[in-house]
Amino acid sequence: MNRFIIVTILVFCAGISLFAQANKEITGVVKANDKNKVTELVGANVYWANTQAGTVTDYNGQFAIDQPKGSVLLVVSYIGYKPDTIKVRNQQHFEVILQSDQLDEVLVAGKKAGSHMSRLDPMTKVNITGAELCKAACCNLSESFETNASVDVSYSDAATGAKQIQLLGLSGNYVQMMTENIPNFRGLATLYGLNYIPGAWMESIQISKGTATVINGYEALTGQINVEYKKPVNSEKFFLNMYANNTGRWESNVNGSIHLNDKWTTAILAHYSEDQKSTDDNDDGFRDEPLLKQLNFMNRWDFNNKNGFTSQIGIKVLDENRLGGQMGFNGSKPSDQLHGNSNDTLYGINIDTRRYEGFYKAGYLFDDEYTSVALVANYSFHEQNSFYGRKQYDAEQRSFYANLIFQSIIGDENSKYSTGLSFQSDEFDEVLLMDFQSPDEVQILKREEIVPGAFFQYTYNIPDRLTIIAGGRVDFHNDFGTLFTPRLHAKYNITPNTILRASAGKGYRTPNVLAENSYLLASSRQIIIADNLDQEEAWNYGANITQYINIAGRELTLNAEYYRTDFKNQLIVDADQSTDAVYFYNLNGDSYANNFQIEGKYELFRGLDVVAAWRLNDVKATYNGDLMTRPLISRTKGLFNLSYSTPLKKWQFDFTTQFNGEGRVPSTASNPPEYQRPDSFDAYQIVNSQITKYFRKWNVYVGVENLGDFKQNDPIIAGDDPFGDNFDSSLIWGPVMGRRIYMGIRFSIDRE
Structure with a gap:
């Protein structure tokens, strides 16, 4: 149908x-x-x-x-x-x-757009620029969406510091994460990958809703998030960012780019951060956030022969250590918890990660300026050694991705096509000990995924009226056979100021149960995985209408959109059956997500931008035979943002309020009374603000996150008995950390 x-x-x-x-x-x-x-x-x-x-x-x-x-x-x-x-x-x-039509002695300053939606793009795509990223601390990618109405970021649990995004009411597993149009941060990097991209490295972020085009693969069930790094050709000659907050976190970022000649450019991006102060704002005996050390380095080279050929090559190295658990635990191996008698034993978490990446891009533009060919390749090695109390989890992942793309026109530039071949491989080696004191009870999981594919996409354009993108791809999976992925996007200009967009398409995703859900090991629940899990499969379709209205010489932008995701098959993560276990099995019944959002943007007066948005999430799935609302998700969301920049942009003031509606919590009725929690949570709001003072080459910023000091009460169940049968840190729906005050400085020598 x-x-x-x-x-x-x-x-x-x-x-x-x-x-x-x-x-x-x-x-x-x-x-x-x-x-x-x-x-x-x-x-x-x-x-x-x-x-x-x-x-x-x-x-x-x-x-x-x-x-x-x-x-x-x-x-x-x-x-x-x-x-x-x-x-x-x-x-x-x-x-x-x-x-300029102003007199020489009058200086005119404009305010660069922070986020916007292109009028020409047929996809519902929000572009977040560097100006928007500076409205908040933005230490890494996970903190880049505080002023965005479409993407939510929350903690996965109250002990490991793992974060997940939500788009169209579904978790980040269904969003294709990209770095410069290369699929990235899959599998083992799912939980912590948002922390692997420092804010100072990012040039911009693109958020695409609905199914993406077929060029980048068959994933992206609900959308794409693509990060563009700073490029050597146009980034600062030198950039320095220093940041610190009252909870003991500090970081330093140093970027530099060099133009060696008119063809070769290179850039170095370096990051180091520490969080070595133990905090326990909710008095549950556990660190609110793990102690953290991260070293991150990237070097890239760009070549342009000025005659149609360009290429890029780069490497990225990351080393990170997370130390969580009860206050006072500072061990580096599971046995460090077993000192003294049992009354002195401390519950500890240690996650030690090393990640290495290398990428290569090459492209050639033919003389007609409409025909081009490009090759994109990326290799990553990810190693994680970790323990959660007495559970030990060690894993490695080796991934390779390549995409060969040919683009040209049929007749004229209003009729274009893209075609090519792709290859994706992932190799997982995972070892899980549910109790390191019983090494014979070990689960060894090995899996290799090899997927060659081919795609074709056609774009038809009637300028200023209609754009159609229709594409399909065929992939040959070594485990799941032949996969066919059709996708369609359309944009129609009803009037020059009224734009309608629509999309429909199919997507697949291979679940990586332990790699993507290892945070659940920070509990006493058993991990029960059904045999022969199938691929996830879903249809996504929706529409967006944008209206531009001129009021008092300034433009009011109104957006309304609706998207629905229907799963034909889904991996169900079931924490409702029992408080003693988490069950993983394929969907047997209905599962869907309806997402409706309205948003308005307007410059109320010169320098003051206002953004207001409201969203409804209707997300349900069949758990053990019953169709229920997906837990730990707010049914409604709201955002209100004010950003004021003084004339000549000497000062900037940013204020954001996030409204979060009520939601469902998995039942804990079978726990002892002192370890039971309500089956739902109430609405709450989070307020963030920042003040920035600009100078010629540098600026200073001071801000507050969670100004109202709101925290989820008792986020950890049985924190007083973490080695007992009821310990659980996974039922998280709100912030664990309270108010945080931060300050920082940015210094740059820009390239002319």
Whole structure:
């Protein structure tokens, strides 16, 4: 039925294309010249004189517009700059530089957009820029979504510091994590990978909702999150960031880039952080966050021969140690817990991680500027040695990814296609001891996943009106056979200021039970895994409508969207059957997630941006025969953000409130009364704020996270008896840490 719907839509769109007028498309970029400094202009107006046909420039200052018959005068305008009129004859691409219309002694300063959605992209994609990342401490990727209404980040448990994201009401397992369009942080890196990307390394983040295109694989059941690192060609010559907070965490980031000649550039990104102060704000005897040491290093080289060929090569090395558990435990091996008599025994957690990555990219752009070929390859080795009380878990993962992509046009630039071959392999070696004192009771898990594949994707565009992306891929899995993945995206401009987007598609995912859920070992629950687990399979479809309204010379942006994910097969993590165990088995029944969100953005007055959003999560799955709401997820979410920048951007003030609705908690009724918890949690809110003072080459920032000092009461069950039968740190729905005050400094020598 779903395939029939997609085929019907494609046929309908093909019919539309037969009647579309093949007007010539004019493209270009609009820039501004202020004090001899040229920068791209976001939101500049581009329109044909004496017509209603127009558009605005995107985040990169670029535009594309159809040329109506008889129109030759193209007008470009922006508030504060002299408009320019271009006579268009045979040329199809223009670079327009607008001059300031202010007097020389008056300095005009603009505020760069923090996050935005491109008007040209057919996918529902939110771009988070470096300006948005500076609104909060943003020590790493996990802290980059505090001002974003679409992505939630929360702790997986109250003992290990593991974090997970949620998108469209589902956990991060169903979101394809990417670094520069390379699938990354899978398997063993799922729980802690958000901490592996320092904030100072990121150039931008792209959040795509719904199924992604088929180019990057068959995963991305609910969306993609792609991180773009800073590039040697345009990043700072030198950048330094120092950060510290009142709980004892501090970090240092040093980045530098060198232009060796007109073809070779290189960059070094280095990070070191420590959190060596034990805190126990909730008085349960356990560290609220594990003690942490992380060393992170990246070196990349870029080559451009200025004749169509480019390449990149880089390495990344990470070493991290997490030490958690009861206050006072400082051991490095499980036996360190068994000193003295049993009354003195302390429960400890130690997670020691080493990760090595290498990547290579190469691309060639042919002379017609529409045809290109690219190769992307990445290899990673991840090793984790860990223990959780008496449980010991050691694992290794070796992953290789390669993607060969060819792109060209059919006839003209409004009809494009991409095709290619891909290869993904993952090798897991896992060893689990449920009690290191009984080494004979060991589980050894070995698994190898080899998946070659091929894809084809077609893009049809009627400029300023309709864009269709239709694609499919076939993958050959060594365990699960042939996988077919169809996906469709469409964007329709109802008016120049009203844009409708829709998508539908299928996705698959291979669950890695222990690697992705090792935080559950920090409990007394048994781990019970069903035999012969199948791949997860789901359909995702939804729509987004965006309305732009001009009010008092400023643009109000309104978004409304709905997405649904239907699972045909899913790995169920069942903590409801018993308080003594967690069961892993394939879905037998219904499982779905409905997600509805509305959002508005407006510059209330010059310098003050306001963002307000509200979201409804309706997420249910069949647990042991009963259709129930997924636990530990707020049914409703809200966000309100104020960001004010003074004239000339000498000061910036940011204030964010996150509203979290009520939700369900797995039953603990079979526990002794003192270890029982309510079957639901109430609504709560988190408030964050930050003040930044800007100087010529550096800035200082001071902020507060969780200003209201809200904490989940008694997050750890039986913390007074961690080696007993009722100990559980996994029923987490709210923050474990209380109020945190931080400060930092950023210093940069920018590249001209």
